[in-house]
Amino acid sequence: MPDMSSAEVFEVARRLRAAQPHWQALGFEGRRTWLHRFRDWILDHEDEILRRVQAETGKSWGDLPIGEIVASVDVLNYWARHAEKFLAQEKTRPHSPLMMTKRLWVEFHPHQLVGSITPWNAQLAMQMLDIPAALMAGCAVLTKASEVTPLGWAYAVEGWKSIGAPDVLDAVTGRGEAGAAVVDAVDMIQFTGSVRTGRAIGMRAAERMIPCCLELGGKDAMIVLADADIDRAAKAAVWGGFYNAGQICVSVERIYVESPVYDEFVAKVVEHTRRLRVGTDAPGEVSRDIGAVATEDQLKIIEEHVNEAVTKGATVAVGGRQLPGDGLFFEPTVLLDVDESMLCMREETFGPTLPIVRVADAQEAVRRTNDSQFGLAASIFTKDRERGRALAAQIDSGSVNINNVMTNVFQLPVPFGGRRGSGIGFRHGGAEGIRKYCWRKSVIEERFDLPAEIYWYPTKARNLQLMTRAARFMSAGDWKRRLKLR
Known part of the structure; x- marks a missing residue:
């Protein structure tokens, strides 16, 4: 794949801008037609897309269909179905009787060119969480996938072109220069990735006076209360912590368990973890549960977090090492006797680790959950729904799941975003999830033709x-x- 220069990126942006007015003029029905054709192409080429994604990441085959295809198609259908309603002219009443001579409404006009930059953990779905809304709004979209995993998304963009769709979606490839050029070439930027890069993009967007939406890191906590269904909670912890080898922004990365059920919960988590099969299976085989870590650098972070915790007194209940042989495979790891002085409890690990902490009560769990630079999502497990809702209100994060994990990502009518170091802005959120790709125009019309005010x-x-x-x-x-x- 080419490591594109700024000039090459700007040329792609120029071409997309030139095509955008025609795309906007198609209207919602015309744009919907092309998105439906793109959806059908994705479904028709599902196997080839997944093979490419697996080939460049080493994911287990079982992680792929739901995380990539099902999620992508679901999001596409949602925005194709609701965009026209969400972006309809919004009429409003004057705020005072003194203003009753006015008619007021708000119009939503698309940013001409939107940029979307995504990381390496979900090649198709990460882009598809965003671009269908931008396209349905009438924007042209300039995308850049991670230089570590550009192939899966590049193939999907070629699919858009192969159906004869208007030239309003393209992908550029490259490292830092290409990514910086995307930010400089667009009118609005949607970024998913690290806190460090997100801050740099946010500062550049502020300099350019363009809107940005940043979904950054997470250190998502799971709270298990003494009255929880421990079997369900343990299974949720293992899936939420180890899915995609823990390389999901909303992975469960730390668990606080009330003391009366701590031993039972740990025993069940360890039991389920021991059964997990690590490796990359053949396409369609579904013989492995946990695939590869995407990069050597990420593997080093995982090893550092585990080793540092052990040095400070943590106990490895299961796992704890890289598997020998070819490939970047790390054992699903459960860590006990951990505290917030350790990297594995403080910084984003983005790997297959589950640190578990015993707490005296729910209030201690909430306090320690909130004591973090991150605030993307959290989970609470309890049979008492009222108590679960009350605790959810106390947790300082963008989303809270009650008796489930990671499900907030796929609830399109509600916002998905973070607090503090986890970013600014939101994905999804019903109407707001597509309106962010538009600028708003207020129109004030006089009801009566008076000679003068x-x-x-x-x-x-x-x-x-x-x-x-x-x-x-x-x-x-x-x-x-x-x-x-x-």
Whole structure:
């Protein structure tokens, strides 16, 4: 794949901009037609897409269909179905009787060119969480996948072109220069990735005075209360911590368990973890559960977090090492006797590790959950729904799942975003999930064709007195002030 220069990226952006007005002019029905054709192409080429994704990542085959194809098609259908309603002209009433001579409405106009930059952990789905909404809004979209995993998304973009769709979606490839050029070439940027890169993009977007949406790191906590269904909670922890080898922004990365059920919960998690099969299976085989770590650098971070925790007194209940032989495979690892002085509890690991902590009560669990630079998502397991909702209200994160994990990513009617170091802005969120790709125009129309406004020049004392009296009468909270009797 070419390591593109800024000039090459700008040329692609220029071409997309030139095609955008025609795309916008197609209207919702015309754009919907092309998205449906793209959806059908994805479904028709599912096996080839997944083979490419697996070949460049080493994922287990079982992780692929739901995480890549099902999620992508679901998001595409949602925005194709709802975009017209969400972006319809929004009429509103004047806020005061003094303004009843006005008609007010808001129009949504697409940013001409939107940029989407994604990391290496979900090649198709990560882009498809965003671009269908931008396309349905009428934007052209310039995308860049990670230089570590560019092949799966590049193939999908070729699919868009192969169906004869308008030239409003393309992918550039390359390292830092190409990514920086995307940020400089677009009118709005959607970024998913590391906190460090996200901050740099946010600062550049501020310099350019363009909107940005940043989904960054997570250190998502799971709280298990004493009244929880321990079997369900343990299974959820293992899937939520180890799916895609833990390389998901909303992976479960730390678990706080109330003391009365701690031993039972740990025993079940360890039991389920021991049964997991690690490796990359053949396409369609489904003989492995946990695939490869995507890069050597990420493997080093995982090893550092585990080794540092052990040095500080943590216990490895299961796993804890890279598997010998070819490939970047790390054993699913459960860590006990951990605390917040350790990297595995403080920094994003993005790997197959589950640190588990015993806590005295729910309030301690909430306090320690909130004591983090991240705030993307969290989970609570309890049979008491009212208690679960009350604790969810106390957790300082963008989403909270009650009796489940990671499901917040796929709830398209509600916002998906983070707090603090986990980013700014939101994916999804019903109407707001597509309106972020638009700029808003307020239109104010006069109801009556008056020859002049009462406050226009020349200034007249009589008109001024009339206006101020009317304002006082409508604004004051008591009759004496309305009638100027005090």
